[in-house]
Amino acid sequence: MKVLVTGGAGFIGSHVVEKLIQENCQVVIVDNLSTGLMENIHKEANFIKMDIRSPELLELFLEEKFDYVIHLAAQTMVHKSLELPGYDCDVNVLGTVNLLEACRKTTVKRIVFSSTAAVYGDVTMLPVLETSPTVPTSFYGLSKLTCEKYLALYKKVYGLDYVVLRYANVYGERQGDGGEGGVISIFTRKIHQGEPVTIFGDGSQTRDFIYVGDIATANYQSLLTVHSGDIYNVSTQTEIDVNTLIDSMGKVSSKAVTKIYSQPRDGDIYKSSLSNAAAKQQLNWQPSMPLLDGLARTYQSLI
Structure with missing residues (x-):
């Protein structure tokens, strides 16, 4: 085809x-x-x-x-x-x-x-x-x-x-910093460089x-x-809140992560699953990649 x-x-x-x-x-x-x-x-x-x-x-x-x-x-x-x-x-x-x-x-x-x-x-x-x-x-x-x-x-x-x-x-390999899932690539780069990550809101929002x-x-x-x-x-x-996501990324990168909290952004959804x-x-389809494995692949590809 x-x-x-x-x-x-x-x-x-x-x-x-x-x-x-x-x-x-x-x-x-x-x-x-x-x-x-x-x-x-x-x-x-x-x-x-x-x-x-x-x-x-x-x-x-x-x-x-x-x-x-x-x-x-x-x-x-x-x-x-x-x-x-x-x-x-x-x-x-x-x-x-x-x-x-x-x-x-x-x-x-x-x-x-x-x-x-x-x-x-x-x-x-x-x-x-x-x-x-x-x-x-x-x-x-x-x-x-x-x-x-x-x-x-x-x-x-x-x-x-x-x-x-x-x-x-x-999220995944080759992701830029734009778009809806770009938060993972942004966090990955910040964590790799030893910089704090900025969270818009209190981190309890889920994706x-x-x-x-x-x-x-x-x-x-x-x-x-x-x-x-x-x-x-x-x-x-599956819902995962942003705080837990960052903790998981710290785990796959073996790095301590500093969180900075900022004002929520207009247009952002609070809860999503x-x-x-x-x-x-x-469609005879189902997700096959566990989050920690996917985060590890993403981290390794972006560093």
Whole structure:
């Protein structure tokens, strides 16, 4: 199968590409390298430097005739979406619509869309189900939710098949300091350099950290599933508070860690844990990386 991966030079995208090539897929990467890196591009993938908002995207689709698209290219920083909501909308919403137009005009079989736990906003009932209310607290979460609505209508109007994956907080090798899971890479660098780590809030806020290799597998499984037009949480279904996370990172690094507490940030969710029952049942997927092992891999890769 021939698969286009947008954002394939990025953190998550590079791992998805690696998984697809392991499964003998023919892979094309589209990335504008605004946050992606040339060093992340797999040598067996065909790389095209292009922005997903480009009017030349359709021409590429007509030429390449993709079977499937995995869409990871996005503006992923919550704080940036609050500072520049127009830019966030331009990249995430208009860029995605441009991509959807290319998909439907060239009869792509399915698009797998990378969404986020940020679509839910602050919730009181955990773990969060795919059917839980969606009340995003950032424009990033809103833009991803808007894209989900576009996907549903494209399927209804044009018959374009899709799967939506709502990621928990992703971490792992090759992660930068941006995005929702970037706190682990930030802490890793601080701990390695012997510097204190800054916690926004009192450290009791929780996240559901999912290893990037497990995310890559979920994307591949989304190409194979017989289920159409569904939304899946991709998570460990486990809460860990930030204080405990830092203690765990101190353990894998064998270093003492100094914590500094600061004011909470606007748009940040307080508690987060996503149910992964639907993904387990319908995607034939489950997380396989224990947190301590994943943290150790991440630490070793970043030092």
